[in-house]
Amino acid sequence: MALTGVQIFKLLPKTNCKKCGFPTCLAFAMKLAQRQASLDACPDVSEEAKATLGEASAPPVRPVTLGTGEKAVKMGEETVLFRHEKKFVNPPAIALEIKDTDSDDVVEAKLQDVIGSEINRVGQLLRIDAVYLSNDSGDAGRFGALAEKVAQKAPETAVIVGTENPDAADAAIKPFSGKNAILHGATEANAERMAEIAKSAKAVLGVKADGLDALSSLTEKVKSLGVEDMVIDPGAKSAREILEYNTFIRRAAIKKNFKPLGYPVINFAQRDDALFESLVAGLGIAKYASIVVVSSAEKWKNLALFTLRQNIYTDPQVPMQVEQKIYKIGDPTPDSPLLITTNFSLTYFIVSGEVENSKVPAHLAIMDCEGLSVLTAWAAGKFTGSKIANFIKESGIENEINHRELIIPGYVAILSGAIEDKLEGWKVTVGPREANALPAFLRSAQAA
Amino acid sequence: MAFVPPKESFAGRVFPVTIGTGVQQTFGGENTLPFHSFEGEVPNRPLIAYEIQDVPPEDWPETVRKLYDGVSDDPVKWAKYCEEELKAKAVALRLVGTHPDSKDLSAEDAAKTVTDVLGAIKVPLIVLGSNHVEKDSEVLVRAAEAAKGHDCIIGKAQEANYKTIAAAAMANGHKLIAMSELDINLSKQLNILLTQMGFDKEKLITDPMCSALGYGLEYTYSVMERIRLAALAQNDAVMQPPMLADVGMYVWKIKETQAPEDVLPEWGSLEERGIAWEAVTASSLLMAGAELLIMRHQKAVEAVELFVDELM
Ligand code: SF4
Numbered sequence: 001m002a003l004t005g006v007q008i009f010k011l012l013p014k015t016n017c018k019k020c021g022f023p024t025c026l027a028f029a030m031k032l033a034q035r036q037a038s039l040d041a042c043p044d045v046s047e048e049a050k051a052t053l054g055e056a057s058a059p060p061v062r063p064v065t066l067g068t069g070e071k072a073v074k075m076g077e078e079t080v081l082f083r084h085e086k087k088f089v090n091p092p093a094i095a096l097e098i099k100d101t102d103s104d105d106v107v108e109a110k111l112q113d114v115i116g117s118e119i120n121r122v123g124q125l126l127r128i129d130a131v132y133l134s135n136d137s138g139d140a141g142r143f144g145a146l147a148e149k150v151a152q153k154a155p156e157t158a159v160i161v162g163t164e165n166p167d168a169a170d171a172a173i174k175p176f177s178g179k180n181a182i183l184h185g186a187t188e189a190n191a192e193r194m195a196e197i198a199k200s201a202k203a204v205l206g207v208k209a210d211g212l213d214a215l216s217s218l219t220e221k222v223k224s225l226g227v228e229d230m231v232i233d234p235g236a237k238s239a240r241e242i243l244e245y246n247t248f249i250r251r252a253a254i255k256k257n258f259k260p261l262g263y264p265v266i267n268f269a270q271r272d273d274a275l276f277e278s279l280v281a282g283l284g285i286a287k288y289a290s291i292v293v294v295s296s297a298e299k300w301k302n303l304a305l306f307t308l309r310q311n312i313y314t315d316p317q318v319p320m321q322v323e324q325k326i327y328k329i330g331d332p333t334p335d336s337p338l339l340i341t342t343n344f345s346l347t348y349f350i351v352s353g354e355v356e357n358s359k360v361p362a363h364l365a366i367m368d369c370e371g372l373s374v375l376t377a378w379a380a381g382k383f384t385g386s387k388i389a390n391f392i393k394e395s396g397i398e399n400e401i402n403h404r405e406l407i408i409p410g411y412v413a414i415l416s417g418a419i420e421d422k423l424e425g426w427k428v429t430v431g432p433r434e435a436n437a438l439p440a441f442l443r444s445a446q447a448a
Numbered sequence: 449m450a451f452v453p454p455k456e457s458f459a460g461r462v463f464p465v466t467i468g469t470g471v472q473q474t475f476g477g478e479n480t481l482p483f484h485s486f487e488g489e490v491p492n493r494p495l496i497a498y499e500i501q502d503v504p505p506e507d508w509p510e511t512v513r514k515l516y517d518g519v520s521d522d523p524v525k526w527a528k529y530c531e532e533e534l535k536a537k538a539v540a541l542r543l544v545g546t547h548p549d550s551k552d553l554s555a556e557d558a559a560k561t562v563t564d565v566l567g568a569i570k571v572p573l574i575v576l577g578s579n580h581v582e583k584d585s586e587v588l589v590r591a592a593e594a595a596k597g598h599d600c601i602i603g604k605a606q607e608a609n610y611k612t613i614a615a616a617a618m619a620n621g622h623k624l625i626a627m628s629e630l631d632i633n634l635s636k637q638l639n640i641l642l643t644q645m646g647f648d649k650e651k652l653i654t655d656p657m658c659s660a661l662g663y664g665l666e667y668t669y670s671v672m673e674r675i676r677l678a679a680l681a682q683n684d685a686v687m688q689p690p691m692l693a694d695v696g697m698y699v700w701k702i703k704e705t706q707a708p709e710d711v712l713p714e715w716g717s718l719e720e721r722g723i724a725w726e727a728v729t730a731s732s733l734l735m736a737g738a739e740l741l742i743m744r745h746q747k748a749v750e751a752v753e754l755f756v757d758e759l760m
Pocket of ligand 1: 014015018021022024028041045
């Protein structure tokens with residue numbers, strides 16, 4: 001249970017030496033109670049205090065890692081229920097289900113889907129993070145063979161081994177020993193043996209039960225068996241159950257510091273229809289899952305889910321902006337067109353994407369407007385004729401291009417006169433209002 | 449340790465809004481977070497309206513435009529098709545042809561279209577302008593008059609033109625969409641201005657401005673969540689109107705719904721990608737609190753309805 005600031009204070013050295021960066025031990029204790037400081041900051045704290053405080057000051061959702069190496073997925077460590085309060089920390093893993101009843105061709109194709117799923121979107125590499133192996137056959141030998149094949153063909157992919165049969169678990173977890181696989185999982189009936197298998201393979205243990213009461217007692221039991229790293233599965237099937245269980249788990253962990261549910265959550269989103277499955281998976285992504293299992297990995301579906309995950313897990317407090325400068329798109333020459341827009345990162349990504357799309361090389365002037373979009377920046381007086389003129393003059397672009405024509409966004413057509421007044425010898429051309437009209441605009445300008 | 453579910457209940461409630469006269473539809477009315485029927489009351493499903501236009505949808509991408517081949521040249525045929533074939537629960541008529549950069553149709557033209565469409569369907573109608581601040585205040589006033597007695601939703605009123613539009617909606621017995629740009633304070637301020645001029649807050653729909661998946665969705669998502677928390681937890685009456693997500697218009701103009709697979713093979717099938725983009729944008733905004741959605745593709749609408757079935 002959480003300790004109060006005063007309870008924590010009693011365990012500190014009480015010397016007020018300030019080495020922790022706070023003026024007094026009490027001030028430090030208060031911050032610890034709010035989880036805004038880490039106990040490590042005090043060099044003089046006793047071992048005894050560490051042990052007592054360790055439990056209380058541990059993050060409300062235990063950090064657990066799936067897989068190893070560059071593609072390892074960190075899970076847990078979340079601190080809020082709503083993303084506007086604070087950044088959601090660790091984006092959920094998306095795991096593709098492979099069944100041991102799938103034919104060799106299907107297994108092969110799914111592994112290729114996973115390996116080839118990586119996409120670069122606005123500077124981040126996104127991919128299907130893991131495979132979820134299902135022991136649908138119920139046969140240990142067959143499940144072990146599937147695991148061998150996966151380990152061999154996709155050695156870098158993180159693996160979740162899904163079976164309630166300890167013999168099958170033992171056979172299938174072996175190839176992933178020491179690779180931070182997840183063994184999913186432990187139930188009330190098999191917890192002892194599963195805990196042993198997970199420990200010997202250094203695997204994370206997935207713990208599943210029907211409902212949250214049974215789940216909390218089971219995680220306590222598993223913990224007493226010596227397993228610390230768990231992911232939890234409340235047995236949610238419908239979208240409604242996913243929302244209900246995930247919400248209660250997150251609230252219990254964060255608001256009540258309820259340790260038995262302070263673990264990353266795994267959700268199963270498989271549906272017969274791929275489109276519908278993307279909506280259920282999307283619910284898991286938006287509402288607190290750490291792993292979402294899907295049954296297929298179509299490229300269009302991956303792109304939608306990766307993008308949603310990226311959107312939900314961006315930092316709401318950092319204004320999204322890019323650096324002010326003249327970007328080169330394609331391989332522009334001194335005769336290539338010059339466009340200008342604001343430094344709101346979304347504006348930049350959309351405009352640069354469309355310019356790229358047009359296949360017309362261009363100079364793209366991105367002006368610092370504190371991360372505001374064109375219309376908002378204009379309304380706020382940050383994207384004005386004189387400011388644009390100054391920026392163009394100071395950018396040095398005049399030495400790099402032969403022409404003196406500046407293309408401005410259609411929404412601020414009204415600025416053309418003001419810019420021409422301030423930028424002697426320049427001609428302002430009004431571009432389209434929406435970026436998606438840029439390719440046609442640039443191509444016809446080039447043809448002219 | 450026995451587990452007690454940490455249920456939360458709230459003092460506030462979202463206003464339920466009923467529209468239409470023939471077939472009526474009601475949305476909103478919940479006193480809990482979106483779909484939290486495990487700890488509060490969620491009396492109504494969200495309402496999804498099919499979007500149609502007064503002029504043919506030339507700038508809609510092929511994936512969605514082709515669904516309406518043969519009907520989209522005439523808003524009356526198009527509206528009937530939505531009601532009869534697609535089983536639309538509501539229709540949203542966007543008078544985009546009145547925009548000066550489009551066909552610059554007059555307010556009279558718009559009023560006639562509204563009258564004709566209303567004569568052809570039984571489900572409720574949402575009448576939207578072209579989002580041109582000055583033109584909308586002419587067009588929507590005439591449109592509201594033409595729709596008198598049909599209990600429609602008129603929109604969108606923005607800070608720059610709300611007075612005339614709200615007055616027309618009020619005088620002709622309609623609900624009103626109040627739109628501001630991705631800022632909870634602006635939303636609140638506009639709703640206050642509207643109530644100060646005598647508009648009933650229980651007849652408002654807040655549009656905090658939509659964004660598509662990948663193009664600012666997280667802004668709309670968080671503004672909606674914040675508005676909803678203000679309505680429920682702070683019991684702030686001005687923030688209690690239901691919210692609109694005008695999904696189709698924002699989704700079907702971005703690259704992901706237009707770039708062909710042969711240009712971007714790593715993005716997969718264009719058709720399915722476009723549909724998924726609209727459906728995922730819509731379902732995510734439902735989770736953030738939207739109760740009224742305006743959408744374009746039948747398959748996306750159907751998937752979202754199925755998703756709501758699983759959530760209710
Ligand atoms: S470093 Fe430790 S002993 Fe020194 S003031 Fe901080 S808490 Fe107290």
